[in-house]
Amino acid sequence: MKIICSTLNAKYIHTNIAIRYLKAFAEPEFNIELAEYTIKDPIMNIVTDLIRKKPAIIGFSCYIWNIEETIKVVKMIKKIDPAIQIIVGGPEVSYDVFEWMENIKEFDFIAIGEGEETFKQLLTELNGDKQMENVHGIAFRQEGQIKINPQRNKLDLRELPSPFRFKEDIPHLSKRVIYIETSRGCPFSCQFCLSSIEVGVRYFDREKVKEDIRYLMQNGAKTIKFVDRTFNISRSYAMEMFRFLIDEHLPGTVFQFEITADIMRPEVIEFLNQEAPPGLFRFEIGVQSTNDYTNELVMRKQNFAKLSRTVTMVKEGGKIDQHLDLIAGLPEEDYHSFRKTFNDVFAMRPEELQLGFLKLLRGTGLRLRAEDHKYIYMDHSPYEMLGNNVLSFDDIIRIKQVEDVLEKYWNDHRMDFTIEYLVTNTFPSPFDFFQDFGSFWEQKGWSRIGHQLEDLFKRLYEFLETRDIEDLDVIEGLMKYDYLSRQKYKPRKPWWGPSASYDKGERSVIYQSIIQSPNQFGQNFVNLGLTEKDLFKHTLIEKLTFDLDKYFSEGTIEKRGTTILTYFDSNTEKTMMYSTLEKG
Numbered sequence: 001m002k003i004i005c006s007t008l009n010a011k012y013i014h015t016n017i018a019i020r021y022l023k024a025f026a027e028p029e030f031n032i033e034l035a036e037y038t039i040k041d042p043i044m045n046i047v048t049d050l051i052r053k054k055p056a057i058i059g060f061s062c063y064i065w066n067i068e069e070t071i072k073v074v075k076m077i078k079k080i081d082p083a084i085q086i087i088v089g090g091p092e093v094s095y096d097v098f099e100w101m102e103n104i105k106e107f108d109f110i111a112i113g114e115g116e117e118t119f120k121q122l123l124t125e126l127n128g129d130k131q132m133e134n135v136h137g138i139a140f141r142q143e144g145q146i147k148i149n150p151q152r153n154k155l156d157l158r159e160l161p162s163p164f165r166f167k168e169d170i171p172h173l174s175k176r177v178i179y180i181e182t183s184r185g186c187p188f189s190c191q192f193c194l195s196s197i198e199v200g201v202r203y204f205d206r207e208k209v210k211e212d213i214r215y216l217m218q219n220g221a222k223t224i225k226f227v228d229r230t231f232n233i234s235r236s237y238a239m240e241m242f243r244f245l246i247d248e249h250l251p252g253t254v255f256q257f258e259i260t261a262d263i264m265r266p267e268v269i270e271f272l273n274q275e276a277p278p279g280l281f282r283f284e285i286g287v288q289s290t291n292d293y294t295n296e297l298v299m300r301k302q303n304f305a306k307l308s309r310t311v312t313m314v315k316e317g318g319k320i321d322q323h324l325d326l327i328a329g330l331p332e333e334d335y336h337s338f339r340k341t342f343n344d345v346f347a348m349r350p351e352e353l354q355l356g357f358l359k360l361l362r363g364t365g366l367r368l369r370a371e372d373h374k375y376i377y378m379d380h381s382p383y384e385m386l387g388n389n390v391l392s393f394d395d396i397i398r399i400k401q402v403e404d405v406l407e408k409y410w411n412d413h414r415m416d417f418t419i420e421y422l423v424t425n426t427f428p429s430p431f432d433f434f435q436d437f438g439s440f441w442e443q444k445g446w447s448r449i450g451h452q453l454e455d456l457f458k459r460l461y462e463f464l465e466t467r468d469i470e471d472l473d474v475i476e477g478l479m480k481y482d483y484l485s486r487q488k489y490k491p492r493k494p495w496w497g498p499s500a501s502y503d504k505g506e507r508s509v510i511y512q513s514i515i516q517s518p519n520q521f522g523q524n525f526v527n528l529g530l531t532e533k534d535l536f537k538h539t540l541i542e543k544l545t546f547d548l549d550k551y552f553s554e555g556t557i558e559k560r561g562t563t564i565l566t567y568f569d570s571n572t573e574k575t576m577m578y579s580t581l582e583k584g
Helices: 017-026 043-052 067-080 097-103 116-126 167-175 206-218 235-248 266-275 292-297 304-317 335-346 393-411 416-426 430-443 453-465 472-485 504-516 532-538 548-554
Strands: 003-009 032-038 057-061 085-089 109-111 138-142 145-148 177-180 183-186 200-203 223-226 254-259 281-288 321-328 352-357 385-387 539-544 562-569 574-581
Touching: 003 017, 003 043, 003 067, 017 032, 017 057, 017 116, 032 043, 043 067, 057 067, 057 116, 067 085, 085 116, 097 109, 097 138, 097 145, 109 116, 177 206, 206 223, 206 235, 235 266, 266 304, 281 304, 304 321, 321 335, 335 352, 335 393, 335 430, 352 393, 385 393, 393 430, 393 453, 416 430, 416 472, 430 453, 453 472, 472 539, 472 562, 472 574, 504 532, 504 539, 532 539, 532 562
Parallel strands: 003 032, 003 057, 057 085, 085 109, 177 223, 223 254, 254 281, 281 321, 321 352
Antiparallel strands: 109 138, 138 145, 183 200, 539 562, 562 574
16 A cells, blocks of 8 residues: 655745655554655646655645645646545635545545644555545545544644655755654744634653754755744743854754744843844744734734843844744724834834735635624635735735735845835835835736846836935945945946946946055055956956045045955955045
8 A cells, every 4th residue: 555645845945844744653553655746746747756756645734825726736646547536634724624535526534733643643544445434634535424433532742753764855855845843733822824713832852952053054955944933932942042053053954933022031032132143043023013903803912111121132133034924914904004014013124024914824814803803715625814804805915915015125135224224214204115125027028937147226216206205326336336336246337327337438447446546446546456357357346426435434425535355365255345435
């Protein structure tokens, strides 16, 4: 009896921990083959690969991001070989179980909830007496009728075998994101989240977790992401794990955590700021909304002042990148309230600000009470909201315009100095900048085409030219600085036109001046010891209309002609920039 556990990941770099737990728990009685694909793979390719493996049973791990494609795969498999038994499990099919069984006839079984023991017991019956009524936590068909057995008690996580010790995974560890969990469950009751349904938090064995992490690092894992819903719910546990990871990490490894920022104690942050190597940790923090009434309606406890303190302290430490999440469309959060939420969070300048839209997930309290707030939402996954009593579909479209340019111009960090200047000095608020630019972007049809780096600069400048901006020359100068500082090699054709640059004669005069007096750009430039050939081959000079050094040191704009020199070191692929005030 050949058994396959499969899933369709969102991206190639992702790995699925669920099917690995199923495989580990089913051994040694059952030998399970893993087969992972992505939602971008052609359905025919997936089906062909699975059918060629000649399975008797295929189990699919189902989520909102893969359920539509998974159903297509399952339907095609059943047409080709109806004898193959299909088992589905995962959060997407663990709720509205009767509806799934009724609508998707090709599902032979649904494993409901926590699946390790359920799946193994189901395999035992399929391989034996086929007494399905004995298997807790499954839905199945019996004489044409849908039967749903009660779920079993929760597992003792300390007894679960490791899902990481499969030889076939070793070649891929360095190229994938490796997911690990040290606990299951969440202490909070946020009504938009599936984690709120499971009461309490259960922990895995700490020493086993540490051994797994050691094993993963020794075999090349570079990015390890903890999927615990609130990694720092236990201060002592989080401190122990942080200490372990700091002490035993291997160079190049990055650990990601979902943390609840408003319960993190200052002494924990101080410890991390002092002890953690830069870049070792990355925090994901769900803010969602700063509207107190909205948070109350979704049973979300959040102290925004303490959250801000944590984010600020971590940022000041300079060791840990932070990814903050917002959700547009929560109850009673209208467009103007969401604008305030956005500005509240952007004020902390997180390295990444993820703007998402509410999804009415199966099984959540918010979906069950959707009518209370007049929600309309997609019938199919991802069940994204299309409007409610305070947020129209037109409002949602406008916020999506914000999301589009936020990703390109803030989260990708292509022009940090420029954006900082715009949101601080030029527009009424950060949200207003991203909204105005996002609306312009949509009107120009740019959301439907691709973009090179130079295009992003040109398009921002084109937008700014349509505004009555007095200091456009300053913004253009910061855009030049941002562009050049992020180049590894000397660009052949920068995004700005000839009129914004020195002409050939002016360049020749300036280069001769540099050859005669290199110290005008400071001692660090002199120390480079560049030859005349190096200057012409590996440097670029451009003009600004303001004193760049004074702006960076004091934050003030003084209109004085300035020359910036960018040196592109071809050996190290590093870029160094120097500036001097123009003479005269």
